[in-house]
Amino acid sequence: MSSFFVANTSLNCKFAFQIFKEMVNFNGTLISDNEVQLSTKNRAFKYGDAIFETIKVTNGKVVFIEDHYFRLMASMRMLRMKIPMKFTLEFLQEEILKLTRELPSSSIYRVRLTVYRKDGGLYTPVTNEVDYIIEGAPLEVIKKEVYKIDIYKDFYNYSGLLSTVKTTNRMLNTLAAVFAEENDLDNCILLNERKGVVEAINGNLFIIKGNVVKTPALTEGCIKGIIRKKVIEIIEKHPKYTIEETTISPFEIQKADEVFITNAIIGVQSVTNYRKKEFVTEITDKIKSSLQLAIVTG
Known part of the structure; x- marks a missing residue:
C-alpha cells in the first residue's frame, strides 16, 4: 500500500519561532547577531539584489538539503551571481549546522540562508561576487484548529x-x-x-x-x-x-x-x-x- 495512506497523527498547526539573542553565520564566521554590520551600499538593502532559502533543520538533519541546494544554484545562475567554488552542497550544509549547534537547544530550527551581491554600484553592480548570511532560531509548534x-x-x-x-x-x-x-x-x-x-x-x-x-x-x-x-x-x-x-x-x-x-x-x-x-x-x-x-x- 502506498505511504499516502499512512495513518495521520499530526495536528493542523502553525509554526512560530521565538527570537533569541543569537549567533549568525556571516560569510563563514559565527558572530553575535547584533555585531553584523552591513553598509549603506549593501545591494540587498538598496535594490533587493538577493535571494534566500528558508530551511528546516530537524534533529540535526537539514531537511531536503539537496532540493534547497539545487534551487539556490539555479537561482544564482538566473540572476547572474557568481557561484563561489566552495559553494558545494556539503559546504552549505555544514555552514547551516555549524550555526544551529550554537543556537539555544531545540529539536527543530528555522534557518534562513541569504545570498546577495557584494556592495557597490547603482543598478549595475560593480561585481557579481556574493556574500552570504545564515540566520536561525528554534521553532515552536502552535496548534491551529x-x-x-x-x-x-x-x-x-x-x-x-x-x-x-x-x-x-x-x-x-x-x-x-x-x-x-x-x-x-x-x-x-x-x-x-x-x-x-x-x-x-x-x-x-x-x-x-x-x-x-x-x-x-x-x-x-x-x-x-x-x-x-x-x-x-x-x-x-x-x-x-x-x-x-x-x-x-x-x-x-x-x-x-x-x-x-x-x-x-x-x-x-x-x-x-x-x-x-x-x-x-x-x-x-x-x-x-x-x-x-x-x-x-x-
Whole structure:
C-alpha cells in the first residue's frame, strides 16, 4: 500500500519561532547577531539584489538539503551571481549546522540562508561576487484548529520566470500579510495580472476536487517551492489521484473540497475556511503523513 495512506497523527498547526539573542553565520564566521554590520551600499538593502532559502533543520538533519541546494544554484545562475567554488552542497550544509549547534537547544530550527551581491554600484553592480548570511532560531509548534484565508486584490504578483525565484523583494507578500492581520485572516491568496491564483503569502497553494489535485503552474508566477515539488511527487505515485499544474481561478477555490498550503517550515497547512466556505481535511491529512514519512526517511 502506498505511504499516502499512512495513518495521520499530526495536528493542523502553525509554526512560530521565538527570537533569541543569537549567533549568525556571516560569510563563514559565527558572530553575535547584533555585531553584523552591513553598509549603506549593501545591494540587498538598496535594490533587493538577493535571494534566500528558508530551511528546516530537524534533529540535526537539514531537511531536503539537496532540493534547497539545487534551487539556490539555479537561482544564482538566473540572476547572474557568481557561484563561489566552495559553494558545494556539503559546504552549505555544514555552514547551516555549524550555526544551529550554537543556537539555544531545540529539536527543530528555522534557518534562513541569504545570498546577495557584494556592495557597490547603482543598478549595475560593480561585481557579481556574493556574500552570504545564515540566520536561525528554534521553532515552536502552535496548534491551529481553524485556518482562514481570502483573496488579496490590491496588487498583483506578475507571472513570469523571475517570480518563481525567492528574491528578497517581498513587498507584495508584506502588504498582503498586513491585510490579513487587519481582517483577522491567517493567510491570503495572491493573484497574477490575469487574475489567476498564484500562491499564498508564505507558500504554494493546492486545491482538491474529487480525485483531482490542482496547483498553479510555475508559468502563473508561483515560487518553485520545495514542498510543492515533494507533494506533487507523492500524488503522482498514487493511482487514485491526479495532479494538475494549471491555471486556477478564485472561483475554483470556492468549489473545492479541500485546500492546503505548503512551505519548507510548516510542511502542509490545512485550510478550513475561505469566506463562507468550510473545507474538510481528509485527503490533506493523508498527504501530511506521507510528507512526514518522506522527511524522516529521505
